[in-house]
Amino acid sequence: MTYEMFKEAVIAAAKKLGIKEYELYYSSSEGTSAEVFKHEIKNFSSSVFGGACFRCLVDGKMGYASTEELSEEQAESVVRRAFENAGVLETDEKQFLVSGGQEYEPLDIKPYALPTTDELIKTALAGQEAVYAADPSVIDGTEAGAESEVARIAIFNSNGLDLKYENNIAIYYASAVVSDGKEMSDDFACKAGSFDALDVKQIAEKAVSGAKAMQNADVAPTGNYPVVFSPKAMANMLSAFSGIFSSENAQKGLSLLKGREGEKIAADIVTLVDDPFSPESAMPINFDAEGSPTRKKNVIDKGVLTTLLYNLKTAAIGGVKTTGNASKAGYSSNIGIRPFTFSISAGDITEEELLEKAGSGVYINDVSGLHAGADPVSGDFSLQSSGFMIEDGRKTKPVKSFTVAGNFYDLLKNITAIASNAELRNPFGITAFGSPSVLVTGLTVAGK
Amino acid sequence: MISRELCKKVLSVAVSTGADYAEIFAEHTLNHSINMISDKVDSVNDSVVAGAGIRVFKGLRSVSASTVDTTEAGLIKCAQRAADALGEGSAAISIELRERLFGDIHPIKTVPASVSNAEKVKILKDGYFAARNHSDLIKQVRGTLLDIDHNILIANSEGIYAQDRQIRTRIAITAVAEKNGETQSGFCGPGRRMGMEMFEHEVDAVKVGIKAAEQAEIMAGAGYCPAGVMPVAIGNGFGGVIFHEACGHSLEASSVAYGTSQFCGKLGQQIANPKVTAIDDGTIPNAWGSINIDDEGTPAQRKVLIEKGILKMYMVDKFNGRRMGMESTGSARREDYSYTTTSRMTNTFIAEGSDDNDDIISSMEYGLYAKEMGGGSVNPTTGEFNFGVNEAYIVRNGKICEPVRGASLVGKGSDVIMKIDMVGKNLDLGTGMCGSSSGSIPTTVGQPLIRVSSITVGGR
Numbered sequence: 001m002t003y004e005m006f007k008e009a010v011i012a013a014a015k016k017l018g019i020k021e022y023e024l025y026y027s028s029s030e031g032t033s034a035e036v037f038k039h040e041i042k043n044f045s046s047s048v049f050g051g052a053c054f055r056c057l058v059d060g061k062m063g064y065a066s067t068e069e070l071s072e073e074q075a076e077s078v079v080r081r082a083f084e085n086a087g088v089l090e091t092d093e094k095q096f097l098v099s100g101g102q103e104y105e106p107l108d109i110k111p112y113a114l115p116t117t118d119e120l121i122k123t124a125l126a127g128q129e130a131v132y133a134a135d136p137s138v139i140d141g142t143e144a145g146a147e148s149e150v151a152r153i154a155i156f157n158s159n160g161l162d163l164k165y166e167n168n169i170a171i172y173y174a175s176a177v178v179s180d181g182k183e184m185s186d187d188f189a190c191k192a193g194s195f196d197a198l199d200v201k202q203i204a205e206k207a208v209s210g211a212k213a214m215q216n217a218d219v220a221p222t223g224n225y226p227v228v229f230s231p232k233a234m235a236n237m238l239s240a241f242s243g244i245f246s247s248e249n250a251q252k253g254l255s256l257l258k259g260r261e262g263e264k265i266a267a268d269i270v271t272l273v274d275d276p277f278s279p280e281s282a283m284p285i286n287f288d289a290e291g292s293p294t295r296k297k298n299v300i301d302k303g304v305l306t307t308l309l310y311n312l313k314t315a316a317i318g319g320v321k322t323t324g325n326a327s328k329a330g331y332s333s334n335i336g337i338r339p340f341t342f343s344i345s346a347g348d349i350t351e352e353e354l355l356e357k358a359g360s361g362v363y364i365n366d367v368s369g370l371h372a373g374a375d376p377v378s379g380d381f382s383l384q385s386s387g388f389m390i391e392d393g394r395k396t397k398p399v400k401s402f403t404v405a406g407n408f409y410d411l412l413k414n415i416t417a418i419a420s421n422a423e424l425r426n427p428f429g430i431t432a433f434g435s436p437s438v439l440v441t442g443l444t445v446a447g448k
Numbered sequence: 449m450i451s452r453e454l455c456k457k458v459l460s461v462a463v464s465t466g467a468d469y470a471e472i473f474a475e476h477t478l479n480h481s482i483n484m485i486s487d488k489v490d491s492v493n494d495s496v497v498a499g500a501g502i503r504v505f506k507g508l509r510s511v512s513a514s515t516v517d518t519t520e521a522g523l524i525k526c527a528q529r530a531a532d533a534l535g536e537g538s539a540a541i542s543i544e545l546r547e548r549l550f551g552d553i554h555p556i557k558t559v560p561a562s563v564s565n566a567e568k569v570k571i572l573k574d575g576y577f578a579a580r581n582h583s584d585l586i587k588q589v590r591g592t593l594l595d596i597d598h599n600i601l602i603a604n605s606e607g608i609y610a611q612d613r614q615i616r617t618r619i620a621i622t623a624v625a626e627k628n629g630e631t632q633s634g635f636c637g638p639g640r641r642m643g644m645e646m647f648e649h650e651v652d653a654v655k656v657g658i659k660a661a662e663q664a665e666i667m668a669g670a671g672y673c674p675a676g677v678m679p680v681a682i683g684n685g686f687g688g689v690i691f692h693e694a695c696g697h698s699l700e701a702s703s704v705a706y707g708t709s710q711f712c713g714k715l716g717q718q719i720a721n722p723k724v725t726a727i728d729d730g731t732i733p734n735a736w737g738s739i740n741i742d743d744e745g746t747p748a749q750r751k752v753l754i755e756k757g758i759l760k761m762y763m764v765d766k767f768n769g770r771r772m773g774m775e776s777t778g779s780a781r782r783e784d785y786s787y788t789t790t791s792r793m794t795n796t797f798i799a800e801g802s803d804d805n806d807d808i809i810s811s812m813e814y815g816l817y818a819k820e821m822g823g824g825s826v827n828p829t830t831g832e833f834n835f836g837v838n839e840a841y842i843v844r845n846g847k848i849c850e851p852v853r854g855a856s857l858v859g860k861g862s863d864v865i866m867k868i869d870m871v872g873k874n875l876d877l878g879t880g881m882c883g884s885s886s887g888s889i890p891t892t893v894g895q896p897l898i899r900v901s902s903i904t905v906g907g908r
Contacts, residue, residue: 040508042510043512044511045513045514045788046511046514047513049515051516066495067495067496068498068499069518077496090489091488117533185829222675332479368825369823369824369836372824372836378631378633380853382907383906384856384858401859403834405672405675405906446907
């Protein structure tokens with residue numbers, strides 16, 4: 001059955017069980033993708049997806065249940081299961097459904113036409129040829145691909161809320177593998193947005209030059225140096241530690257930012273913005289996962305923590321208004337908290353000037369293993385890194401297989417310069433992280 | 449789920465444009481988890497995942513299509529999308545399906561869905577409060593009890609029509625200890641391919657809580673791990689994540705078939721230290737990563753991947769196997785119907801060796817004992833990997849000394865497996881979730897205590 005039919009069935013089932021306060025969240029998508037190996041399409045895929053999550057308030061507790069099977073039987077089942085699940089909850093935190101009649105900022109989405117299946121395949125194939133053409137060291141294993149998706153979200157609740165969202169997303173990527181005959185190295189470049197202005201050659205060259213730059217990389221020498229994080233590396237760090245800005249984590253003792261709103265937590269030059277309407281985002285949106293209006297705000301303003309990120313529940317506990325940051329990891333998830341486009345604001349010097357300031361040290365181009373080497377509670381990190389040595393204020397020889405270690409809370413205070421080259425990393429979904437290059441002191445590099 | 453007749457109809461549509469292979473993977477899965485934090489039951493996740501994925505191959509080309517709509521019309525439409533994307537042509541094969549029964553080598557005594565929320569909460573609380581009340585240092589605890597009832601059906605143009613029901617149960621406790629304004633976490637999260645009987649004789653929830661709390665307490669008092677290159681002894685059980693990341697992923701057909709693995713073309717060659725024998729075994733009864741059949745309907749196998757350092761086998765699925773000229777090894781896995789299947793690990797471990805555990809520690813003049821590993825990741829192309837270490841100690845003059853925190857291990861897979869120069873006798877398995885292109889799947893890692901003669905330790 002369709003979502004509208006399922007919604008009616010759920011309303012009837014809720015009425016039958018005497019449930020008065022409830023919400024139905026529905027997320028659906030249709031997507032296609034093409035991947036190339038050597039000079040042919042290796043895999044083409046096409047998906048049709050939809051899942052519904054029902055949640056209801058029973059004696060102040062919020063029970064959840066969800067399903068991908070939209071049927072009369074499942075409509076009754078999700079309502080009954082959510083009701084039963086509410087019954088075992090013990091938390092005394094008060095839960096809320098958003099009231100109707102909210103005011104939402106108008107959304108300025110300029111929808112672009114999605115590539116047809118034919119265009120998708122042609123773009124992926126052309127992209128692959130561009131990667132091979134970029135350099136003779138490119139080898140098989142290189143992979144270009146293209147994806148397109150229509151994503152939809154609908155939220156309906158018993159307070160009269162009835163929101164709908166739809167957006168088109170197209171993504172093109174190139175993953176280049178190069179070899180000098182002895183060692184392989186790789187890099188990845190991508191772009192989200194209309195294929196009309198897509199320059200596959202430029203993306204191919206970016207991926208290939210990134211992979212080539214890491215050939216014959218040495219292990220960095222152990223020591224304490226000034227460290228420059230590239231936009232990519234810093235955005236990845238921000239993504240690993242974004243949970244420290246969640247009011248829920250703070251309220252539960254899982255973030256050391258608890259009770260520190262209004263205090264200085266970072267260097268004066270640091271401003272951290274959360275923007276649900278960023279024109280660079282693939283999914284700008286004017287309501288959050290609870291249906292509250294979203295808004296742009298400086299989370300850190302010139303070093304001062306102005307606000308944590310809140311949803312309805314944590315805002316009530318904190319005695320503040322929600323910041324519109326309710327989120328769901330997937331349609332079936334409980335409500336949590338996440339930023340939208342979360343990025344450190346650009347400074348006013350070029351990256352070259354930033355490197356000159358560093359003098360000698362290490363340029364971290366990328367960090368990996370964030371789920372293992374970063375502890376979001378303590379802020380401690382020790383991360384596998386790759387990049388370049390900085391000598392005489394310039395990037396020199398490539399280095400890899402070393403770790404950079406420190407503490408994220410300290411890092412925020414030890415940012416001594418910020419470049420102007422702000423970049424958003426993989427802006428494919430509602431949440432994306434961005435940063436310019438930043439110069440940080442007080443970190444430990446462990447290599448040879 | 450879907451009748452044999454309907455499968456036949458759908459597969460016939462899928463091959464209508466000339467595919468030489470077609471497959472339906474359908475599932476109906478119940479996911480249920482109860483979560484505690486701040487001493488209270490905080491949330492319950494409860495979802496039904498249901499849908500179907502259809503794949504067609506023509507030579508080395510593959511098309512996948514997936515849908516949530518498993519009605520006849522929805523499935524036919526999905527098959528048509530797959531057939532259309534393959535191109536123009538006419539049916540070259542006909543479909544006959546014969547039902548096949550593989551039996552169940554992983555019997556389940558108590559299906560979790562038949563146990564009330566209240567009973568599950570009681571078990572979770574045993575573990576939760578064992579951690580919470582362990583000492584004054586423990587300031588916060590998170591606990592989860594989850595169970596999964598994953599029903600799959602596979603029908604393909606080779607004639608298979610088979611079903612499997614995969615039930616898994618897991619408890620996970622994270623304890624947070626605070627000392628001098630700094631926090632450290634400890635974690636323990638065992639799981640099995642079992643029902644609620646897991647708590648009768650396999651896993652003691654109280655012990656799980658205590659282990660998480662003890663780890664957090666030890667690490668809260670610890671200084672930072674020194675950085676440098678040194679010998680490292682890696683503890684048994686979850687320590688096996690080092691083989692999983694440093695080596696296992698590079699032995700999957702998903703990278704070997706495309707020439708992007710550090711171990712391409714190395715069958716029969718010495719790729720590891722002669723002390724190393726490594727096995728991927730999907731048939732261990734009731735182990736977390738075990739299966740009866742893989743997600744292409746091939747029975748689970750026990751595969752010796754590396755024998756005394758010599759590379760013997762890769763882990764292969766049907767599609768990538770075509771490119772490699774190899775048969776499937778029962779390694780095809782996917783998180784759910786919406787992902788495209790590829791070759792993945794099941795229960796992967798380094799086999800027991802001949803060194804005494806005491807000798808391994810006493811052989812180290814100065815180094816690190818990584819007692820409990822955290823997660824890790826690898827780039828299969830370069831083989832560069834990284835791991836977090838959840839619980840580590842400095843070894844000095846052959847003795848385990850003070851605990852240190854914040855350690856990580858980095859290196860290159862092909863180097864590190866040559867440097868595993870001592871292998872102990874206390875093989876144990878650890879529970880994990882492995883993320884890759886076909887989604888997040890349950891896998892087991894394992895090993896006895898091992899020594900890596902030298903590896904870069906990240907710390908400060």
